[in-house]
Amino acid sequence: MHRRFGTIRRFVHCAATVNHPYVSLFRELCARWVNRVRWLAGAAGTKARGLFRAALRGIRHPTRRGVVLTLAALPVLSLAYTLALVPFTPRLGDIRKARVDRPALILSADGNVLAEFKPVNREWVTLAQISPHVVNALIATEDHRFYQHHGIDLRRVAAAALHTFTGSRQGGSTITQQLARNLYPDEIGRAPTLTRKLKEAITAFKIESVYSKDQILETYLNTVPFLYNAYGVEMAARTYFGKPAADLDVLESATLVGMLKANSAYNPVLNPDRALERRNTVLAQMVKYGKLSAHAYAWLKRQPINVNFEPQSEQVGAAPHFAAQLRKWLSAWADSHGYNIYSDGLVVRTAIDSRLQAMATQAVAWQTSQLQSIANGAWNERTGCWPGNALFQSFIRQTTEYRSARDTGLTDADAIRKLATDASFVEGLCHSKTQIQAGFVAMDPRNGDIKAWVGSRDFHDEPFDHVQQARRQPGSTFKAFVYGAAFADGAQPGDTIVDRNVAIPLKGTAVWKPTDPEPPTGRPMSLRDAFAFSRNRVTAQLMQREGAGKVATLARNMGVRESALDPVPSLALGTSPVTLREMVSAYCTIADRGAYVEPRMVTRIEDRNGNVLADFPAARPEPALPAAAALKLVDVMRDVVNRGTGSDIRTRFGIHADVGGKTGTTQDSTDSWFILIHPQLVAGAWVGFDDARVTLRSDYWGEGAHSALPVVGAFYDMALRARAIDSRAQLAPGSTTPATPRTGHARKRHHFLFWSF
Known part of the structure; x- marks a missing residue:
C-alpha cells in the first residue's frame, strides 16, 4: 500500500509541471483520491488501535459479561476448527476399503499367478483365526473400555490431561485411535499437536461409524506393524514363535501385545529382559480386568520367554524382477485412473509365458552355478581373495569395518593387516564380491x-x-x-x-x-x-x-x-x-x-x-x-x-x-x-x-x-x-x-x- 501510494504521489508531482486543461483535471482527481486513501488509512488505523486498547482493558479489567461471552465462544471456535479439519481426514469410502485386502493379481499370458501386490508382508486373518488370549491382552492393556466408547474414551482423555498437567504424561488413545494412526500415518501424522489429535479423533469416529467392534479389532490386529518386516499378528506369530496366530498361548500373546508400546525396546530377540518385564505388565493388566486369574498370573510371571525366531520372507513369485518393474508402472496407471493396487482387486494380465519363464529361470540357475564353481576357484587363490592383492585391498577399503578401524587411529596398512587376519571377514567380503x-x-x-x-x-x-x-x-x-x-x-x-x-x-x-x-x-x-x-x-x-x-x-x-x-x-x-x-x-x-x-x-x-x-x-x-x-x-x-x-x-x-x-x-x-x-x-x-x-x-x-x-x-x-x-x-x-x-x-x-x- 505504501509503495503504491508513493508511486502515485511521484506521478502526480511530475504531472504538476505540465500546463494543460486535461492534465490539470487529472491532477485534481488524483489529489482527491490520495486524500481519500489517507483518510481511510487513518480511520482504519484509529479503529484498530481503539479495538486493541479495548481488548487490553477487557483483559486487565474483565467484566462478567465479557467472561461469559469468552467462555461461550471457546467451544464454538473449537467446534468450528474441528469441522474445518473434517475434509482433511480420510473419507468413509477409503475407510471401508482399508480392511479389505484385495491386492492386484498379476497373471501370466497362460493364466498362472506371477505375483500379488501387497503393500506389506502381511497375511490377513479373521478374528476367529486369532487366539482369544491376544484379544484379551490387547483390550486389557490398551483400551479396557473398548466396548463402552465410540472411538474416544472421554474418561481416559481427562485422566491423560490431568497426568500431563501434573508432569507425568500418560497416553489416552483408544484402540480405534491407534488404528486411525496405523492406517493413515500421512493424513494424520504423529506430531504431538492439537491438530493431529483432532484429526485422529475425527478419523476414529468415522471408523466407529463404518466398522463393528469386532471388525475394528480384526483390522487393528492385521495392520499393526512389528519388526523384521512383519505386519499383523499372523506374521508376528510366525516370526517370533513359529506358529499361526490361532495357536498363541497366553504368554506368547502377552509378549506380542507388550511389543506394541515400543517394538524395539521390547523386542524379545534383542531385549529379552525388558520384553519379559513388559510381558508381565500385560499379564498384570489382564488380572486387573478379569481376563486372567491371580493364581495363574503368579505362575506365569515366573516363566521365561521362549522365542522361536524366524523372519518371514515375502513370496516373490515366478518372475520377481519383472513384477518389480511392473509394480512401478501399475502404480502410476492406477493413480491416474483412480484405483488402488492394494485394495481394488485389479487383475493384470501380462505377456509373460509361465513355461518360458520357468525355462529361463532354470537356464540361468544352471549356467551361473557352473560359472560360480569356476569363479570360486579363481578367486580363492593367492591371486584372488588374498589380502596381498591390490584389488582385494581396495575392496577392504570400501567396507564399514575398515572405516571403523581407521577411526580408532590405525593407519591404512595397519587397518588392512588387522582385517586380513579376520578369516570370517575375508571370506564374507570375497563371497559378496565374487558372486x-x-x-x-x-x-x-x-x-x-x-x-x-x-x-x-x-x-x-x-x-x-x-x-x-x-x-x-x-x-x-x-x-x-x-x-x-x-x-x-x-x-x-x-x-x-x-x-x-x-x-x-x-x-x-x-x-x-x-x-x-x-x-x-x-x-x-x-x-x-x-x-x-x-x-x-x-x-x-x-x-x-x-x-x-x-x-x-x-x-x-x-x-x-x-x-x-x-x-x-x-x-x-x-x-x-x-x-x-x-x-x-x-x-x-x-x-x-x-x-x-x-x-x-x-x-x-x-x-x-x-x-x-x-x-x-x-x-x-x-x-x-x-x-x-x-x-x-x-x-x-x-x-x-x-x-x-x-x-x-x-x-x-x-x-x-x-x-x-x-x-x-x-x-x-x-x-x-x-x-x-x-x-x-x-x-x-x-x-x-x-x-x-x-x-x-x-x-x-x-x-x-x-x-x-x-x-x-x-x-x-x-x-x-x-x-x-x-x-x-x-x-x-x-x-x-x-x-x-x-x-x-x-x-x-x-x-x-x-x-x-
Missing part, C-alpha cells in the same frame, strides 16, 4: 511381448535387476548396428575390407587402435566373415566409413532408446553402456525385418469381477531399418551360429531351427553377452559380476560364447523340445539349413538339465 550375476530376457519380435524376464540368480540375494536397471558395455553385440547401417547404405555381405592394423584419430592427439586376438592377415575379408568371427579391425574401418553418428541414430531407432550413446568410433565395439532389455528389443527389430515394436508387459487390466478396465494392444510397428538391410543382417547372423563365434548353438546344444545371433565380450571379459533371434522369439543373456573390476578371464569361460551363450542355448533347447516355439518357422528367405559342423569342432549334444514343461 556371478546374470540377466536374461526373451521377447516376441512380432508384437513386442516380453515372454520371460530373469533379473538375477536369486531375487532374495540380489534384487538388483540386470535386465532393466544394469547398464553394461554390450561389446560386439553392438556391431549389429554398424553392419546394419552399412547394409542400409547398399553394402553387401560379400563386400570386403582388408584385415589390417588401423589407427583412428580421435579428438586432440588421441588415437584409437582396435585389436583382435588373432594377428591381421593383410588380406581382404568379407563383411560376412568379419561379422561371423567378430573381427574388430574390419568393424572399426566399417564404422569409420559409416560414421558414429549414423550408427548411434540407427541403434536408437532400432530399440536402444533409454541409454545415452556416445557417437565416437569405439562405439562400434560397444563402449557405451546399455541395458539388456534395450539390446534384445533392438534385435527384435532385426528379426521383424527392420520394424521396431515397443516392448509390451501388460495386455489387459480387469476388475475382480472380470470386467475389462483397459486393453493394451501391441504397439504400431515403426520403420527403423530398411527391410532389405534387415534381411542381409539376418543372413550374416545365421553365419555366427553356423560357423562363427556362436557355433555352440548348433554343435553343443543341437539347435537346428532357423536362428541367428551375436556374441559380445568386453575388455578382460568384464561383460559377456549373447543374443539369439528366432522368428517367434528373441532372447539375450548378460553374465558378469556386479563390480566391473572383478572379471572371469577368457581361460575361465569368460568369453560371451562360453558364459552367456549357454544360458540362451539351454533356454532354446527347452523351448523347442517343449514346442513352445515352432522349430520350422523361417526368419527370412535364404538358406536355413545349418552348416555341418567341421569334424574337429563337432561336439556331442548335452542335455544338462532334466526338465519337464
Whole structure:
C-alpha cells in the first residue's frame, strides 16, 4: 500500500509541471483520491488501535459479561476448527476399503499367478483365526473400555490431561485411535499437536461409524506393524514363535501385545529382559480386568520367554524382477485412473509365458552355478581373495569395518593387516564380491511381448535387476548396428575390407587402435566373415566409413532408446553402456525385418469381477531399418551360429531351427553377452559380476560364447523340445539349413538339465 501510494504521489508531482486543461483535471482527481486513501488509512488505523486498547482493558479489567461471552465462544471456535479439519481426514469410502485386502493379481499370458501386490508382508486373518488370549491382552492393556466408547474414551482423555498437567504424561488413545494412526500415518501424522489429535479423533469416529467392534479389532490386529518386516499378528506369530496366530498361548500373546508400546525396546530377540518385564505388565493388566486369574498370573510371571525366531520372507513369485518393474508402472496407471493396487482387486494380465519363464529361470540357475564353481576357484587363490592383492585391498577399503578401524587411529596398512587376519571377514567380503550375476530376457519380435524376464540368480540375494536397471558395455553385440547401417547404405555381405592394423584419430592427439586376438592377415575379408568371427579391425574401418553418428541414430531407432550413446568410433565395439532389455528389443527389430515394436508387459487390466478396465494392444510397428538391410543382417547372423563365434548353438546344444545371433565380450571379459533371434522369439543373456573390476578371464569361460551363450542355448533347447516355439518357422528367405559342423569342432549334444514343461 505504501509503495503504491508513493508511486502515485511521484506521478502526480511530475504531472504538476505540465500546463494543460486535461492534465490539470487529472491532477485534481488524483489529489482527491490520495486524500481519500489517507483518510481511510487513518480511520482504519484509529479503529484498530481503539479495538486493541479495548481488548487490553477487557483483559486487565474483565467484566462478567465479557467472561461469559469468552467462555461461550471457546467451544464454538473449537467446534468450528474441528469441522474445518473434517475434509482433511480420510473419507468413509477409503475407510471401508482399508480392511479389505484385495491386492492386484498379476497373471501370466497362460493364466498362472506371477505375483500379488501387497503393500506389506502381511497375511490377513479373521478374528476367529486369532487366539482369544491376544484379544484379551490387547483390550486389557490398551483400551479396557473398548466396548463402552465410540472411538474416544472421554474418561481416559481427562485422566491423560490431568497426568500431563501434573508432569507425568500418560497416553489416552483408544484402540480405534491407534488404528486411525496405523492406517493413515500421512493424513494424520504423529506430531504431538492439537491438530493431529483432532484429526485422529475425527478419523476414529468415522471408523466407529463404518466398522463393528469386532471388525475394528480384526483390522487393528492385521495392520499393526512389528519388526523384521512383519505386519499383523499372523506374521508376528510366525516370526517370533513359529506358529499361526490361532495357536498363541497366553504368554506368547502377552509378549506380542507388550511389543506394541515400543517394538524395539521390547523386542524379545534383542531385549529379552525388558520384553519379559513388559510381558508381565500385560499379564498384570489382564488380572486387573478379569481376563486372567491371580493364581495363574503368579505362575506365569515366573516363566521365561521362549522365542522361536524366524523372519518371514515375502513370496516373490515366478518372475520377481519383472513384477518389480511392473509394480512401478501399475502404480502410476492406477493413480491416474483412480484405483488402488492394494485394495481394488485389479487383475493384470501380462505377456509373460509361465513355461518360458520357468525355462529361463532354470537356464540361468544352471549356467551361473557352473560359472560360480569356476569363479570360486579363481578367486580363492593367492591371486584372488588374498589380502596381498591390490584389488582385494581396495575392496577392504570400501567396507564399514575398515572405516571403523581407521577411526580408532590405525593407519591404512595397519587397518588392512588387522582385517586380513579376520578369516570370517575375508571370506564374507570375497563371497559378496565374487558372486556371478546374470540377466536374461526373451521377447516376441512380432508384437513386442516380453515372454520371460530373469533379473538375477536369486531375487532374495540380489534384487538388483540386470535386465532393466544394469547398464553394461554390450561389446560386439553392438556391431549389429554398424553392419546394419552399412547394409542400409547398399553394402553387401560379400563386400570386403582388408584385415589390417588401423589407427583412428580421435579428438586432440588421441588415437584409437582396435585389436583382435588373432594377428591381421593383410588380406581382404568379407563383411560376412568379419561379422561371423567378430573381427574388430574390419568393424572399426566399417564404422569409420559409416560414421558414429549414423550408427548411434540407427541403434536408437532400432530399440536402444533409454541409454545415452556416445557417437565416437569405439562405439562400434560397444563402449557405451546399455541395458539388456534395450539390446534384445533392438534385435527384435532385426528379426521383424527392420520394424521396431515397443516392448509390451501388460495386455489387459480387469476388475475382480472380470470386467475389462483397459486393453493394451501391441504397439504400431515403426520403420527403423530398411527391410532389405534387415534381411542381409539376418543372413550374416545365421553365419555366427553356423560357423562363427556362436557355433555352440548348433554343435553343443543341437539347435537346428532357423536362428541367428551375436556374441559380445568386453575388455578382460568384464561383460559377456549373447543374443539369439528366432522368428517367434528373441532372447539375450548378460553374465558378469556386479563390480566391473572383478572379471572371469577368457581361460575361465569368460568369453560371451562360453558364459552367456549357454544360458540362451539351454533356454532354446527347452523351448523347442517343449514346442513352445515352432522349430520350422523361417526368419527370412535364404538358406536355413545349418552348416555341418567341421569334424574337429563337432561336439556331442548335452542335455544338462532334466526338465519337464
